[in-house]
Amino acid sequence: MTANESFGSAPPERSSREAKALSRRRFLSVSALAGGGLLLGARFTRSSAHASTAAGAVDAEAALNAYIRITPDNVVTIIAQNPEIGQGVKTMLPMLIAEELDVSWDAVRVEQGDLDTDLYRGQFAGGSMATPMHYNSMRQMGAAGRAMLVAAAAERFGVPASELTTADGVVHHTESGRSATYGELATSAAALEAPSPRDVQLKDPKDFKIIGTSKPGVDNRAIVTGKPLYGIDVTVEGMKYAVFQKCPVFGGRVASADLDSVRRLAGVTHAFVVEGGANPLEGLQSGVAIVADSWWQAEQARRQLQVEWDEGPTAAQSSATFAAQAEALSKQAPQRSLRADGDVEAALSGAAKVIEAAYSYPFLAHASLEPMNCTAHFSNGKLELWAPTQTPQGARKECADLLGISESDVTLHLTRMGGGFGRRLYNDPVQEAARIAKEVPFPVKLLWTREDDMRHDLYRPAGFHYLKGGVDADGNVVAWRDHFVSFGEGANFSSSAAMTPVEFPQGFIGSFALDASLMPLGVPTGALRAPTSNAIAFVIQSFLDELAHAAGKDPLELRLELLDRAIAAGTRTQMDAKRMRGVLASVGERAGWGRTELPEGTGMGVAFHFSHRGYFAEVVKASVTQRGRVTVDQIWVVGDVGSQIINPVNAINQVQGAALDGLGEALHQEITYEAGRTKESNFHNFKLLDISEAPPVDVHFLITDNQPTGLGEPALPPVPPALCNAIFQVTGKRVRSLPLSQHDLSWG
């Protein structure tokens, strides 16, 4: 298995790596492809084989391009360019390169790349985008490296390249029986002109040796032996520790603070007020920074800190006021129409049965287990960051702007992250660290407490849906209207609070209307794993279930009929009805839907959702005691993410985790506000799913002739509605708001 270094730890190691990096003269050509996306052509003008490191030792590695270095004894180092938040990208992207380079995975060492926008494109973690963005480009980088090694061998053997083959890091000339290892060829190969990635031949998938085989995470050994890997683990020589106290009310500002008392406390070196930025809800906020010799001392000092806050205009808002406003808005004409197909009013009045229902879902926190943190060193006008961020490029720009320096004066080292889930798309903690570092003459590590993390999140916004649907005498769904009451100002939805007007069932029901009304929000909101989808799938797939029951149809049958009608009609929407039908029929089969005798108190629910280019249908089997206690017995997931599962062992882990994440949200999670403050503070009142609640999750992928797409997110959204649909089957109680913990589900 691969060995991996931890990084951002000891300065000598870092400086030698930097020296190595600097010793190479690197160029990158980037060309835009006609179909969008970027084609990377990274090359080095010469090998770094003779460059010296800072330590004076000969650096014998030859660099073929920005991703591949090879030593004479055939050790292949592959750079993982994207931030690792637990999605497995640090293993997956190098697998793509190694496959086409044609090396043995056991010979590969993986190294995390720093942020480098000259060398790399798309260094971010979000939107389940790594696979669709990089599936071809990373393979091209590997194939380009292989082509250079083959060309070097052709020159050495004096034979045409077309007569050469490769396997496991060796070039062979069958006719003459000659061969050379990549290590032997690397120096001369690196001196060659790199081919255009466009011109390199990619393998036929049937010849894959690495892609499609299970490779455990490249950091596993470091994880199980406790090596420093994460942002919170960064140690920089001479660094001190910081905490940052913000106003408990969002957008509140420091009016005055008793800094002198804090400065006298043990270990404290600095205490100062930081002015917030222009946006009262995002980026750098007003607060008090305390810097000390140890984090514990800084945190102890904070507990003594006396601050008077100017709480600002949102101090009166609460979850209750939001709910009341939503209720009031639902009774008025919608502020605007987002989509109107057919004539919904006519279809409703002509329907045999009309169902009306109000659905809602709560605000949610991300609650990554590693709390927000960042280490920063500002010296001589230059900023160095060790940042657990999903968006390093944004972090660099924001910090450069904040400190009034150029982006080229910011170095950003990527660290592994103890979860992201979307929280680390936002770089407020990085900005805080940079701002604090500017005030002190040493490196500083900022660490939030769990309470900071939960109370200063950018939350998954709550939402309210007022639905009306109709079925005709034959049990067909003929009308669907959703008055979506959400948050925003004017016509602008708050971050992550919008839904697309072409979301299913748009296009599948002749008369469809989506209206919206917005109310102002003084809470920071943002993307949470499977943003929007994690909320609206619950609404759409639950209400669809209500209509199925109204129509007297099996919920799975009604869904298949809807899809079949669209397939027959050739309906084109963002969602390919055929692919969804495939996963839906398959999950019904696997779960034994309609064929399984369920004991009293046990039910099955089904739901599907298309998001992040992925097609997922899921069945939840759940039991509810007569007193209302819910146990989830099993979840079946069938997904279609295209023609290739790159790393099956991780793909299954991701899907199981996403499904159970959805389960935890549905069962337990809710963030509430009182007097402008987040009420929940830690895992006792914002519960994560625990092992005793985790059912088996059966995962199956349909392999279809489509481009491979991502897996971090799309398995999550169907779980909450499938669970609620199962609960309805047992109890006859329709759950129209989450989490389940607030409902009395007793029956019988």
Added chain:
Amino acid sequence: MEFSFTLNGKTATVDVQADMPLLWVLRDVLDMKGTKYGCGATLCGACTVHVDGEARRSCRLAISEVAGAEITTVEGLSPDGSHPVQVAWQEIDVPQCGYCQAGQIMTVSALLAENPDPSDGQIDLAMSRNLCRCATYARIRQAVHRAAELATTPGSGAVTSGAAGDVGGRD
């Protein structure tokens, strides 16, 4: 104040405030980053270590309470990552983000030292206060069984909650 204890088989002495939690002594004074901070309130289990062989939360455990104790952290579970639980965790590919796993591993290794072949129910009971935000729970169960199997296979490492020195004695 000075406090001495045995850490992974070696004597450690630190000069810190008496109420400083063991977690922060390990991480920031002794620069051992394997033990993680997750909640600071004994709710998540990321900071689990062994104190005299027992799995304990180090985030609320004052250094003064462990003076003289034998403490084992994930770094000291084995000299080379060969503890059956560490081996099983890699083999089954348990981690996603991996942040909680040191705590999971410390709780499991203490469990197996007491109960060499736990059932799923016993695993759930012992592990229900070690939270995994990525929800790798199915693999945790699977890896506990695998570790139990490895521990009883001749030639593989014996399960012990002791320090590295003890584990080193296996063969």
